[in-house]
Amino acid sequence: MTQRTPAEPPPLRVDLRSDTVTHPTAAMYERMRTAPIGDDGLDGDPTVRELEATVATSLGKEAGLFVPSCTMANLLAVLAQTQRSEQVALEATAHMYTSERGAATFTGLFYQGLPGAEGAMDLNRLEDALMAGGHRLRTALVAMETSHNNAGGAVLPLDHMQAVHGMARAAGVPVHLDGARLFNAAVALGVPATDITQFTDTVSLCLSKGLSAPVGAVLAGSQAVIAKSRTLRRMLGGTQRQSGIMAAAGLEGVQHMSARLGEDHVRARRLSDGINAIKSGLTAAQAPMLTATVPQTNIVQVETADTGMTNAEWVAALQAQGVLTRPWGRTRLRCVTHRHIGDDDIDVAVKAFSAVLIAR
Numbered sequence: 001m002t003q004r005t006p007a008e009p010p011p012l013r014v015d016l017r018s019d020t021v022t023h024p025t026a027a028m029y030e031r032m033r034t035a036p037i038g039d040d041g042l043d044g045d046p047t048v049r050e051l052e053a054t055v056a057t058s059l060g061k062e063a064g065l066f067v068p069s070c071t072m073a074n075l076l077a078v079l080a081q082t083q084r085s086e087q088v089a090l091e092a093t094a095h096m097y098t099s100e101r102g103a104a105t106f107t108g109l110f111y112q113g114l115p116g117a118e119g120a121m122d123l124n125r126l127e128d129a130l131m132a133g134g135h136r137l138r139t140a141l142v143a144m145e146t147s148h149n150n151a152g153g154a155v156l157p158l159d160h161m162q163a164v165h166g167m168a169r170a171a172g173v174p175v176h177l178d179g180a181r182l183f184n185a186a187v188a189l190g191v192p193a194t195d196i197t198q199f200t201d202t203v204s205l206c207l208s209k210g211l212s213a214p215v216g217a218v219l220a221g222s223q224a225v226i227a228k229s230r231t232l233r234r235m236l237g238g239t240q241r242q243s244g245i246m247a248a249a250g251l252e253g254v255q256h257m258s259a260r261l262g263e264d265h266v267r268a269r270r271l272s273d274g275i276n277a278i279k280s281g282l283t284a285a286q287a288p289m290l291t292a293t294v295p296q297t298n299i300v301q302v303e304t305a306d307t308g309m310t311n312a313e314w315v316a317a318l319q320a321q322g323v324l325t326r327p328w329g330r331t332r333l334r335c336v337t338h339r340h341i342g343d344d345d346i347d348v349a350v351k352a353f354s355a356v357l358i359a360r
Helices: 026-034 046-058 070-081 101-107 123-130 158-170 182-189 193-197 223-235 244-256 258-276 311-320 343-359
Strands: 063-067 087-091 110-114 139-145 175-179 202-206 217-221 299-303 332-336
Touching (some): 046 063, 046 244, 063 070, 070 139, 070 202, 070 217, 070 223, 087 123, 101 110, 110 123, 123 158, 139 158, 175 182, 175 193, 182 202, 182 258, 217 223, 244 258, 258 332, 311 332
Parallel strands (some): 087 139
Antiparallel strands (some): 063 217, 202 217, 299 332
16 A cells, blocks of 8 residues: 655645645654643643644744644634623624624624725724613623634724724733634735734634644633633533644644745736736727635635526536535535645646636
């Protein structure tokens, strides 16, 4: 039986579905093999503790908590800082609202989606949400997201985050940041992550998006919030025992992988430019049929509404060309660059989009 070389990228296909499809690096496999481990549910796992402390320090927080996913980290942040019959205010296309608010069915909380632009919530609507009294539910938590998934990887301006934090603090309300792709945002802004997280009380960081770790996330915040979250994690079934094996890969990702994220951003722009330049074989009237967003980070959304093909048809046709994409709503495809995507892969993807468009 042939053994696959560790850290070898997925074969044969250009996989643009997500930056979670990456395989661990060779250095990750080695750290996993040699990691000191213990029982994280009893007296602790030393590698988990190191990961938690490292992430907390890098994000300017007192403590961290290793959990299986960023979705769980966000849920713990909500549960640890709110009470039943209160509400969480966040931008209406945030991942926590569109994809994670099902948690409200058992938390007894309400999620209020506020209108916004490019992932940044309308501050006037936030001011309204923070007003207390009368028939209003109390807003107990404000949440932001950067980079913003549904806004095509957009990065929140720091002055916007500062304004949100200031308004929430004046109302006595904590701020949580869904920072699943936080390091992408930091690279795009050219600042350390702490310049972003200074405007938050808690922050979640995904280890498998862009950083190439196989699994996991870290929630960071104050000692008190993290202690409460640790108890809640157990109630949710999140205790992981000898989880230092996975935490070791996360450590490698946090310590060494963020520096290369700019390469993914450059390739995302190359993909966007390539798709927007598709003209060969098309008339002037046909050329604008397929358009791509101009990315700030590593996510490109491709609008297919005017092509006469459904998203399902686009996904199937591109797959036949060796390119994997993900439908994003009715008329958009999402393409995400990552460590396994090189310049040649981008060229293959652009040619595939062109071939499908011409052949439709």
